[in-house]
Amino acid sequence: AQKVTQAQTEISVVEKEDVTLDCVYETRDTTYYLFWYKQPPSGELVFLIRRNSFDEQNEISGRYSWNFQKSTSSFNFTITASQVVDSAVYFCALRTNAGKSTFGDGTTLTVKP
Amino acid sequence: DAGVIQSPRHEVTEMGQEVTLRCKPISGHDYLFWYRQTMMRGLELLIYFNNNVPIDDSGMPEDRFSAKMPNASFSTLKIQPSEPRDSAVYFCASSPPGPYTGELFFGEGSRLTVL
Numbered sequence: 001a002q003k004v005t006q007a008q009t010e011i012s013v014v015e016k017e018d019v020t021l022d023c024v025y026e027t028r029d030t031t032y033y034l035f036w037y038k039q040p041p042s043g044e045l046v047f048l049i050r051r052n053s054f055d056e057q058n059e060i061s062g063r064y065s066w067n068f069q070k071s072t073s074s075f076n077f078t079i080t081a082s083q084v085v086d087s088a089v090y091f092c093a094l095r096t097n098a099g100k101s102t103f104g105d106g107t108t109l110t111v112k113p
Numbered sequence: 114d115a116g117v118i119q120s121p122r123h124e125v126t127e128m129g130q131e132v133t134l135r136c137k138p139i140s141g142h143d144y145l146f147w148y149r150q151t152m153m154r155g156l157e158l159l160i161y162f163n164n165n166v167p168i169d170d171s172g173m174p175e176d177r178f179s180a181k182m183p184n185a186s187f188s189t190l191k192i193q194p195s196e197p198r199d200s201a202v203y204f205c206a207s208s209p210p211g212p213y214t215g216e217l218f219f220g221e222g223s224r225l226t227v228l
Contacts, residue, residue, distance in 0.1 A: 035216055044222075045204065045206075045219040047217070098168070099144050099168065101161070103148075103156040106155060106156070
């Protein structure tokens with residue numbers, strides 16, 4: 001069985017602050033895939049980033065960056081210089097090689113002007 | 114290209130009625146997922162299919178729920194009889210075939226209210 005835990009239920013920051021969203025996962029699979037999705041107030045779910053379990057290289061994409069640490073089963077996501085439009089619910093997800101995709105409970109991010 | 118298409122977008126029904134939610138995945142995608150989102154339970158995986166075959170239905174809450182995928186371009190989620198606790202947003206998502214296990218593409222959701 002797999003599990004994704006997002007301990008932060010809500011985070012509030014002021015515009016231009018950096019913010020990190022935490023994600024811890026559990027799985028018995030040796031190959032798996034980790035994702036972050038965004039759900040803005042309009043309700044749709046949008047893919048943001050993906051990382052494979054066999055690639056621990058951390059990356060930066062624009063204002064987004066992520067820190068994958070297999071040793072601690074964590075896949076944290078950072079938004080640099082946050083903007084009001086970043087206000088949304090962010091979900092971390094784990095997908096197994098069999099295809100099953102499990103989501104965390106989400107972190108509600110509010111960016112105040 | 115069209116994304117995942119769900120219908121209806123909104124459904125209001127009375128307790129005891131049958132509800133059918135529909136989903137058309139993105140052409141060429143061979144995985145299809147049904148999720149339910151509520152404030153209390155978050156985003157729950159109900160069932161997923163690969164090549165039209167149900168792979169894992171362990172998230173289906175009870176026998177009142179059933180899902181089918183008769184062909185690669187259509188799936189239904191049926192609730193019979195519906196109850197007020199079934200009120201939620203139901204999302205359908207699809208993803209492409211390998212070689213890697215990719216991201217899910219979500220529909221806009223079907224908001225169900227059972228009175």
